[in-house]
Amino acid sequence: MAIDQLLQAIPLDQLLIQTVNGIVAGMILALVASGLTLIFGIMDVVNFAHGELFMLGAYVGVIVLTATGNFWLALVVATLVIALLGAGIHVIALRPLLGRDPLTTILATFGISLVLQNYALWQFGPVARKIQEPFSGYFTLFYLDYPWYRLVIALLSAAIIGALWLFLKFGTYGIWIRATTQDRVMAQAMGIPVPQVLTAVFAIGAGMAAASGVLFGPLVGVNHAMGVDWVLKAFIVVVVGGMGNLGGSIAASIFISLLESYASIWVSPAQAVIFSFVVLILTLLFRPTGLFVPTPK
């Protein structure tokens, strides 16, 4: 009886729509979070400026798109420019802190995030800009016209994460990065230029943040504070997925996004965020190493 009522209260079509929504949002979140977890897992740096790299990526995308009208060019240029900026930030602000208390890197990246955010406000003003999606087409999902573009972002995010995984798994530099993660001292003794590897990792993470900024730009407005929300969610995902665990972050991104999608059937999307925090708190209480990692022995 009660189950019947519940099933009637949840229309199947809404459930399916929210599943698609959740997976799409989850893949974009996974792209932001995998940059964050890469930087944390390999460098032990909690990058509080990640959201600002995401935001600046979107702005570079706006500039290139306005100048050339080519969305894909904007995506590539933004990724490269922000990767370079990331390398610069690492060399100037983080490399000197190598070997110090990890807390110092939190202060440094937090400072950088304030500088970048206020730079964007000063440079671009408070009015949100819009990125035009590269194509506008819809397919019918029950009673909804669902934009193709959203599916394409999810697929592109998956492709970028997949490429990162292949690079880490098989490439020479991927082996260098994994060796550096496991034993920095021995990596150096094997001739691996560890400081340069760390700079490259930060640059890759920054580039991934920028790519997600451009890809996500068409769905939300581009403004100086757009990074804050996303990075907060990305942090939840990274903690829930297990700090530094790439696969865990992806699983957690989809899990959290689906949860929020389903929750917003009943409550407003703003309230649905509460569910993420509940998951975060429960994870920290009962499984502080992360939901998606094997129980440590």
Add this chain to the structure above:
Amino acid sequence: MSDTPPQPLITVDDIHTYYGKSHILNGVSLEVGTGEVVGLLGRNGVGKSTTLKTIMGLVRPSRGRTLLEGCAITDFPAHRIARLGIGYVPEDRRIFRLLTVMENLRTGLDRRAVTEARKKELLDKVYAFFPMLAERRNQAGGTLSGGEQQMLAIARAMMLEPKIILLDEPTEGLMPRMVSQIRQIIDALHRDGVAILLVEQNVPLTLDASRRVYIMEKGAVRHHALASQLRVNDAVIHQYLGV
């Protein structure tokens, strides 16, 4: 000294090294000639491992110099020192546990200067030395036994085509069969013209494998002799090592 070769490969010149406030090395000087096997003996905690780490650039001396073929490398970062031809096999082996055997080898092998043909040659050589590594090339380093990890650590250092390998207690905790295998590897490397600076607790093995031996005490070299002299005069060994 007449038994010191005229053109040393490695020169350690009066190095002083601190860990925080504790003075670990108190003016260590030694030399290793090209292709020479040199032993470094001493009790636990006299600074043998720190000497190797200082040569490798993993620990910075506050005073003194280290030279490779007459060029100062004291201030070089460790990865440059490795690329210049110094291989390092640390005491705790430090295998990359989550990397496969092959990936462990590739950390040293994937250098721009090495052609594909040369890579294959080097791999074939270590696989001939250590057939076990060939069998387990796709297995994670952390799943190997202690002896196998030691073989991998030596093979990994060989990937750098080093002029010298710094071997830190390679036989520690190994079964006798493995110990004699390590002994054979040292000989094989020596025949290949690779110099070795061997830190060991196993005195008979060190005297047997080395040409010259340095004995350390309290952060400095106290005695230096040909291994052949020490083999017949164990009073010195008894005095410094208590064995």
